[in-house]
Amino acid sequence: MNKTFLVIGAVAVGLFLFGLSNANGDLGSFGITIMSGLFQAMLLFLVASGLSIVFGLMDVLNFAQGSFFMIGAYVAYAVHHSPQLIAAIPNADIRFIIALLSAVFVGGVLGVFFERALLRPLYARPIFQIVMTFGVALVIGELIKVVWTPTPYSWTAMFTARSGFFTLFEQQFSTYRLFVIGAGFLLIIGIGLLLQRTRIGIIIRAGVEDSQMVEALGINVRAVFTLVFTLGCAVAALGGAVAAPFLGASTGLANQFLLSAIAIVVLGGLGSYGGTAIASILVGVSVAVIQDWSASPGVNAPVWASLTPMILLVLILLIRPSGLFGKEN
């Protein structure tokens, strides 16, 4: 275990030094890099946490998790920019909160339907469950193209947090990013407490260990499956909604976030909640640092930023086949 923390520490220090040297010691631009890295990390965590817990509990790797992120982004965009709602509620901040809530709601409802109608008949055939989530991801992507056309949307209607800035090291930082990072950390702690301190959390953790045993103790594990799956989808949709003011809504979001989130979950060790949280931050910050480096005039190869999560994943899987905090067989 100590070795794992050593590896994490080494990577963190390496990233810090690399990022700082790349910014030529300019604390302001380095701060922006770290900030956007943490912002990215929180979005990734929102997708990856559901993926990780669902896999630990149900042995289903949900390839449609990224699609729920995308749905969240589209719903939040549509609600926040709908002319009727703008007329009804002129206050942009309240409209944004409504947008977030509706994204969570839509994600949750679709999640319940997905688990009950499509995954439940397949528990006897685990291979087909994976194939099924793959198919659902395809259908969601195509449905979004039918409903919203393939053209990407960029967020135009501003609200207080999104348009605000504060100054540090003579650089302007967006308050919205700070807000998301703060809310993300709160969510990490909140879900952690839910898992550690509540009765439902105990059932979930016991289910991750051995779901048959939990069922034998008289607990309706299938109901817990549905609950956790729904929560995972809702949290992913929340992630999309939170990301939309910065990233807009586009059909590329699903794959981009799914692949990074899978990389994170495997990196952290499948089914390990803390591992997922740490790996999210690791991947988010590395992507931001590499992005900074690859966009600098001397290098100019933006492809490296998109490849970073994959390369990290492949390397870690080769060294530790069950991830940082995964159990060795």
Place this chain on the structure above:
Amino acid sequence: MAFWRKTLQTNAGLLIILLLLILLPHIIGLLTGSDPFATRGAAVSWQGTIIEIYILAIFTISYNLLFGFSGVISFGHALFFGMGGYILGLALEYTELTPDMGIIVGILGAVVICGVLGFLIGLASLRLRGVYFTVFTLAIAESFYIFWGRLPLTKGEDGFTLTTLPTWLNPIADRITFYYIVMVIFVLTFLFIRRLMFSPTGAVLLAIRENEERAKTIGYNTLYFKLMAFTVAAMIAALAGVLQVVFNKKVGPELLSVGYTIDPLLMTIIGGAGTFTGPVIGATTLHLLDRTLRDRVITFTPDFALDIGKSWMLISGFIFIIVVIVFPYGIVGTWNRWRAKRRPPITVSSGTQAPIAEKQSG
């Protein structure tokens, strides 16, 4: 003599189908009243459709070797398809070779390099269990997709077109020759996989699919057998990619996209995973469905019309979900089950072998 007579008798069905495939362009020519040797017309357009089916079938057969026969679920099979296409494209367009040499070097290079690539990827990943392996292959394929999509040398996302094909291999000027070339490759692939699966190696692959732990306990090095299947599947997929690129004269990163992993997966499941004719029937069904529905527009109400060509991916996604839930054995698998139910086992010993024999036949 007796040997040949027996071979002819047991394979009579296959021989009739082979004869039919050879005559198919001429039959279509007669039916549509157009010249199969021309450069345009109904017969030539149908030849194009059948060539596409052959290519998809070759690709799907290679995927079925993994998914259906060995129980290895890869979500990165498009990698080898696309890499095969890119290697041929690079050999033809980015080297000083003559078209004839370019095509030979390109095809050999594509098959060999993809074989090596498949071997290395398999070596690194096949010891990962279950979903880890699936994730690994998806990540590798997606990395290559991103890489080729951003590489300025091969014109990034736009890709490039083939301009220098040799005269004997020109799907536009001389389509019927190309038809026979692709047909021969398809038939050879089909027979090769059949031969492989009836060999002792094939039996071990089936054992791994049924229960890998048990196969290991008996003493088989399952990693070695899975690695072999993965490498062979990669080489066949590269061949399919090469043919696709020659036929469309276009190389682009879309060849490596998830779409080209979903196609063989869907075609395998619809046709019947783990059967010989399943992938071929799956590819034929889906592609013919695509072709006949492509240009139709269904109008429900004046405001709401469904353009099938545009939403083909959506429809195939729904087919995918429905098939996985209600129809998991596919067309051939369901047919075999239905036949097996109607015909009770003759002896006790053949009855005990029934599960594997049933999955192998067809």
